[in-house]
Amino acid sequence: MTAEEILNLLVEQFGKERIAGANLEAIDPWVxxxxxxxxxxxxxxxxxxxxxxxxxxxxxxxxxxxxxxxxQKKFGHEPHIEVVYHxxxxxxxxxxxxxxxxxxxxxxxxxxxxxxxxxxxxxxIADWHEREAFDLVGINFVGHPNLVRILCAEDxxxxxxxxxxxxxxxxxxxxxx
Amino acid sequence: MSVTVEDPRIVEFDVRTDEMxxxxxxxxxxxxxxxxxxxxxxxxxxxxxxxxxGYLHRCAEKIGENLSPVQWIPYTDRMDYLAGMNMNLGMSxxxxxxxxxxxxxxxxxxxxLIAELNRIASHLVGMGAYGLDLGTFSPFLYAFREREIILDxxxxxxxxxxxxxxxxxxxxxxxxxxxxxxxxxxxxxxxRRQDEQVSWLDAVTMFLNWxxxxxxxxxxxxxxNHIFIKRTAGLGIMDREMAIDYxxxxxxxxxxxxxxxxRRDGDPIYTRMYDGYSFDVQFAPFKDAPRExxxxxxxxxxxxxxxxxxxxxxxxxxxxxxxxxxxGEYRVPxxxxxxxxxxxxxxxxxxxxxxxxxxxxxxxxxxxxxxRAKSSCFCNLSPTAPLCEGFLLADIPAIVGSLDIVMGxxxx
Numbered sequence: 376m377t378a379e380e381i382l383n384l385l386v387e388q389f390g391k392e393r394i395a396g397a398n399l400e401a402i403d404p405w406v407x408x409x410x411x412x413x414x415x416x417x418x419x420x421x422x423x424x425x426x427x428x429x430x431x432x433x434x435x436x437x438x439x440x441x442x443x444x445x446x447q448k449k450f451g452h453e454p455h456i457e458v459v460y461h462x463x464x465x466x467x468x469x470x471x472x473x474x475x476x477x478x479x480x481x482x483x484x485x486x487x488x489x490x491x492x493x494x495x496x497x498x499x500i501a502d503w504h505e506r507e508a509f510d511l512v513g514i515n516f517v518g519h520p521n522l523v524r525i526l527c528a529e530d531x532x533x534x535x536x537x538x539x540x541x542x543x544x545x546x547x548x549x550x551x552x
Numbered sequence: 553m554s555v556t557v558e559d560p561r562i563v564e565f566d567v568r569t570d571e572m573x574x575x576x577x578x579x580x581x582x583x584x585x586x587x588x589x590x591x592x593x594x595x596x597x598x599x600x601x602x603x604x605x606g607y608l609h610r611c612a613e614k615i616g617e618n619l620s621p622v623q624w625i626p627y628t629d630r631m632d633y634l635a636g637m638n639m640n641l642g643m644s645x646x647x648x649x650x651x652x653x654x655x656x657x658x659x660x661x662x663x664x665l666i667a668e669l670n671r672i673a674s675h676l677v678g679m680g681a682y683g684l685d686l687g688t689f690s691p692f693l694y695a696f697r698e699r700e701i702i703l704d705x706x707x708x709x710x711x712x713x714x715x716x717x718x719x720x721x722x723x724x725x726x727x728x729x730x731x732x733x734x735x736x737x738x739x740x741x742x743x744r745r746q747d748e749q750v751s752w753l754d755a756v757t758m759f760l761n762w763x764x765x766x767x768x769x770x771x772x773x774x775x776x777n778h779i780f781i782k783r784t785a786g787l788g789i790m791d792r793e794m795a796i797d798y799x800x801x802x803x804x805x806x807x808x809x810x811x812x813x814x815r816r817d818g819d820p821i822y823t824r825m826y827d828g829y830s831f832d833v834q835f836a837p838f839k840d841a842p843r844e845x846x847x848x849x850x851x852x853x854x855x856x857x858x859x860x861x862x863x864x865x866x867x868x869x870x871x872x873x874x875x876x877x878x879x880g881e882y883r884v885p886x887x888x889x890x891x892x893x894x895x896x897x898x899x900x901x902x903x904x905x906x907x908x909x910x911x912x913x914x915x916x917x918x919x920x921x922x923x924r925a926k927s928s929c930f931c932n933l934s935p936t937a938p939l940c941e942g943f944l945l946a947d948i949p950a951i952v953g954s955l956d957i958v959m960g961x962x963x964x
Contacts (some may be wrong), residue, residue, distance in 0.1 A: 402649065433911060437921070451897060472898065535611050
């Protein structure tokens with residue numbers, strides 16, 4: 376299926392409100408899904424006969440933010456966080472990119488992580504990918520069985536791939552600068 | 553235990569062997585680097601496995617956000633350091649796709665030649681190290697003897713032996729050298745004079761002619777060895793569904809019986825490099841497998857790698873034939889300050905260990921907004937816990953080793 380057919384199928388299945396947008400002209404065409412629908416959409420994309428997206432290539436978070444005020448004009452994006460899912464089907468040999476757009480902080484409170492439902496029940500590999508996204512980008516995957524840091528140390532503070540992350544000057548007596 | 557028994561001999565039957573927590577790694581030689589497996593064991597039997605990663609974490613993705621893609625290439629070498637060329641290639645292709653760059657034919661042939669040669673070297677280490685995991689030392693020495701020659705040849709090409717940064721955006725940094733002093737290892741193996749000058753392509757052909765008959769010897773030494781089969785066949789079985797569900801790629805996926813290779817089924821910008829080459833995708837089940845082997849077990853995963861070496865030799869031979877007549881330059885220039893367009897691209901290439909993905913988000917600046925490296929070993933390692941549970945402690949090196957992981961790539 377082409378990206379356009381997949382988009383039409385999703386809109387027909389879930390309605391315009393839950394399929395928030397799409398860009399079919401991009402190099403990798405993507406479909407934007409509202410955060411509350413992502414678990415259902417993921418399960419549908421995996422199990423439906425017409426899509427059969429059995430392989431989750433990649434799951435990652437992207438922080439759209441420019442902490443430097445001088446560069447904000449050129450930046451051109453509203454501050455937000457995206458969770459990006461790249462899917463492939465081994466049987467039908469087609470692919471699609473699914474995105475979820477979140478606020479950088481939940482309810483605008485700095486420090487409380489934005490929430491999105493987990494898809495680790497749909498693809499097993501999402502378990503580790505979501506742990507990594509939680510660890511590095513700071514996204515709370517609600518319903519994840521074991522959401523703990525995977526690459527950074529357990530007592531690490533902050534989420535390094537956030538654009539406004541401040542590098543620690545000291546960690547257990549090890550000087551950072 | 554507070555049970556009181558009258559006959560002291562009965563105590564023996566009442567004793568419960570308690571579970572024990574064992575840390576395997578991070579300095580354990582058979583965990584291929586700094587992987588720590590936290591094991592809950594009952595005697596020799598594994599009840600629970602918890603892999604702990606991150607000992608080599610450098611946050612290469614954060615570094616990538618602050619550098620232009622050309623500057624980030626040396627960091628990709630240090631991810632999968634056994635297949636630096638393939639990592640350079642994957643990253644370069646992703647950026648080329650993002651900026652819409654065309655690469656000349658000569659550069660494409662050169663890339664196939666170099667990438668497949670590196671695949672041979674990488675699989676040889678995979679074979680040797682797996683032998684070490686299972687307690688046999690000699691295959692490791694043979695594998696390193698062969699790999700040494702490939703590294704010598706790469707040294708003549710780009711000056712580096714491990715972290716090449718050779719394939720770059722737009723092609724490669726240099727053209728292949730014409731005349732080189734014959735690598736000492738190759739000279740002594742083929743009985744030539746040490747100071748002889750040969751052309752680089754001839755040296756590769758000489759090496760392949762020497763290597764090809766040796767593959768059969770490795771099969772008698774390791775693959776068909778009775779002890780090796782006992783240690784690997786029927787263990788660590790991963791069926792098709794499980795392999796796909798856990799996102800496994802590369803030899804691990806093909807060992808579970810999925811006929812999928814990105815060199816044939818991948819993105820057009822990648823597959824067109826392999827247009828006009830003939831090679832077969834190797835996947836389980838194999839006709840000549842031993843009776844004990846089951847689809848998706850350790851033995852199948854190992855055998856896929858061995859068969860891929862043969863296919864890579866075929867590909868390199870074809871590339872050598874094509875190279876002198878290939879049109880165009882070995883590269884097109886790419887400026888370090890080239891602005892990445894406001895778009896994003898995700899591209900996977902077939903690295904020796906699986907599908908390595910690079911994801912770039914451009915924002916009209918030379919530095920990407922997001923540079924992501926999706927590691928193949930990261931996904932291949934994720935089914936460790938279900939694969940190892942219920943087996944013996946001594947089988948863990950056999951199972952983890954068959955996944956052929958490189959921690960530098962997992963932790964990034």
